[in-house]
Amino acid sequence: MRRHFLVKLSQSLVLLFCVLLLAFFMLRLTGDPVSLMMSRDASAEQVEAFREAMGFNRPLIVQLFDFIFKALQGDFGNSLHYRSPALDLVLGRLPATVELASVALLMALLTGVPFGLISGSRPGSFIDSVGRFLALMGQSIPNFWLGMILIVIFAQTLGWFPVFGRDEAKSVVLPAFVLSLASMGQIIRLTRSTVLEVRNEDYVRTAHSKGLKPSTVYIKHVLKIVAPVVISVAAVQFGYMLGGSIYIETIYAWPGIGQLLQQALGWRDFPLVQTITVFTSAVVLFLDLLTDFAYALLDPRIRYGK
Secondary structure (H helix, E strand, O other), rough: OOHHHHHHHHHHHHHHHHHHHHHHHHOOOOOHHHHHOOOOOOOOOHHHHHHHHHHOOOOOOOOOHHHHHHHHHHOOOOOOOOOOOEHHHHHHHHHHHHHEEEEEEEHHHHHHHHHHHHHHOOOOHHHHHHHHHHHHHHHHHHHHHHHHHHHHHHHHHHHOOOOOOOHHHHHHHHHHHHHHHHHHHHHHHHHHHHHHHOOOOHHHHHHHHHOOOOOHHHHHHHHHHHHHHHHHHHHHHHHHHOOOOOOHHHHHOOOHHHHHHHHHHHOOOOHHHHHHHHHHHHHHHHHHHHHHHHHHHHHHHHHHHO
């Protein structure tokens, strides 16, 4: 297990290094990064002063090593718009994004796992049809479109929820629901397929032959097989929610990292964009590593290197 974990750790570090390279070069692929950051009416003197202040007049290899060295220390420079450390801005928005992603993931799990278990245990039944329909709809409906529809119906027309912001506890309900749909659909689909694979295994049949209730069989035996799959999917989806909620946070004016990224792109605040890119990628890689470790604890085949 230690060797397996070290291999995964080395892979994550290599991927993180690739993300750092991508974040560095994404400013330079389109030409002069100064022209992207500065306004078009800036004078030549202002452009040169900015180029020198940002270090863009140095050799490219020097800029690269300086960027990587500072990034490893948590120094991504200052935001051009806020004039304050970019990482501090991202960390300040992190609690709102974590709250939104956590509620959304909880909604997806509380809906997806039961529907997946029941659908897999009763293939062809009405509840199975409902589960497959929910899985299809969850992964097919554009979340930005659904987000606008829910605002019109439940916020503006019925007045059940706030339209924008994070001022009330119930403000998280609509954006979290919209964000949870794609994850819910995937959890239903994968849980159902896993149950269908193991429902005819010998140990499941033996449990049934002993007179155990179907609910007891699925909770005590089948759920043990489903759990690693659900944990793996949930961790991946949580990482996606942290880094991919830009549309939801923008629609609902949710003050998280996604909204900050949208604003940074509009302001051409590329140091802030770089910081968000590296930070969210690092979080996703950490979650993937943590999930793999948890998976190994749950699966003896990985734990004992089989």
